[in-house]
Amino acid sequence: MKIKEFRTQFIQELIAIFGEDEAESFFYLILEEKQQLKRIDLALQPDLTFSEEEILMWNSILEQLKLEIPVQYLLGKTSFFGLDFEVNPSVLIPRPxxxxxxxxxxxNSKSQVESAKIKILDIGTGSGCIAISLAKNIKNAQVFAIDISDKALATAQKNAEINNVEVNFLNQNILETTDLNQKFDIIVSNPPYVRNLEKQEIKKNVLNNEPHLALFVEDNDALIFYKKIATLAQKNLTQNGELFFEINQYLGQEMIELLGKMNFKNIELRKDIYGNDRMIRGIK
Structure with missing residues (x-):
């Protein structure tokens, strides 16, 4: 069967669930990963074909996509900040x-003294995407990362090796931690922040496949991780050290108030590419 013909069929079967653009993007992601072919190759060689064995493999992936299993889990990898990361159901899929x-x-770090060593801690590292990207791009950084999940840490360690960086990984429950036992110049966290009341906004492919431990918090204590991490940051950041968070888009004002009450200065709330309040920084 010609690949171009299969492509049309593949997209048609997924349009009702994902829309044409996303269905087409899935096709080319899989084509590159499984066949080492790019969109341009198909344009230049319109008569390329799939073998019967390849069609079976593609149909298997198609059926799993229809069940809304994330394509990144099906491929076992994704891209984040220009780097390759292995992903599996024990870690969240990194987001833009x-x-x-x-x-x-x-x-921000490049505006500081480049000769000085910068100690960075990533709390709730998951796949390691934040810690590894920082280690790769900040040459004078010494990066530490903690997570409560052994499986997540095993994935993160593998990703550090794939990207040829050194990150010090540690299994730790941040909610039970009273002291981080050393000083850091930067603490960053993308902790669980989706309230149960917001579950209806979450896409089915995320809700049914990604780890709830890394996603959800109770409605009546939505800032539980932020309060704890900010408390530890006051104890374990260097003077003028920086605390960065990814946050729930609906709780930007609450986060400003929280960091203000905890004596952080120069608090800055930023929007993401979609116009949502998504990240915040405070200085000790």
Whole structure:
């Protein structure tokens, strides 16, 4: 069967669930990963075909996509901040909004003295995307990362090796931590922040497949992780050290108030590419 013909069929079967643009993007992602072919190759060689075995493999992926299993889990990998990351159901799939947070930290660190060592801690590291991207892009950084999940940490460690960076990973429950036992220049976290009342806004492919431990908090204590991490940051940041968070888009004002009450200065709330309040920084 010609690949171009299969492409049309593949997209048609997914349009009702994902829309044409996303269905087409899935096709080319899989084509590059599984066949090492790009969109241009198909344009230049319109008579390329799939073998029967390849069609079976593609149909298997198609059926899983119809069940709204994320394409990144099906491929076992994704891209974040220009780097390759392995992903699986024990870690969240990195989001474009989080890339914006990483970019903010990197640009901010480059305005500081480049010769000095910068100690960075990523709390709730998951796949390691934040910690690894910072280690890769801030040459004078010594990066530490903690998570409560052994499986997540194993994935993060593998991702550090894939990207040839050194990150010090540690299994730790941040809610039970009273002291981080060393000083950091930067603490960053993208903790669970989706309230149960917001579950209806979450896409089915996320809700049914990604780890709830990394996503949800109780409605009556939505800032539980932020309060705890901010408390630890006051104890374990260096003077003028910076605390960065990715946040719930509906709780920007509450986060400004929280950091203000905890004596952080120069508090800055930023919007993401979609115009939502998404990240905040405070200075000790």
């Amino acid at each position: 909004e989080t890339e914006e947070l990483v970019d903010w930290i990197i640009k």
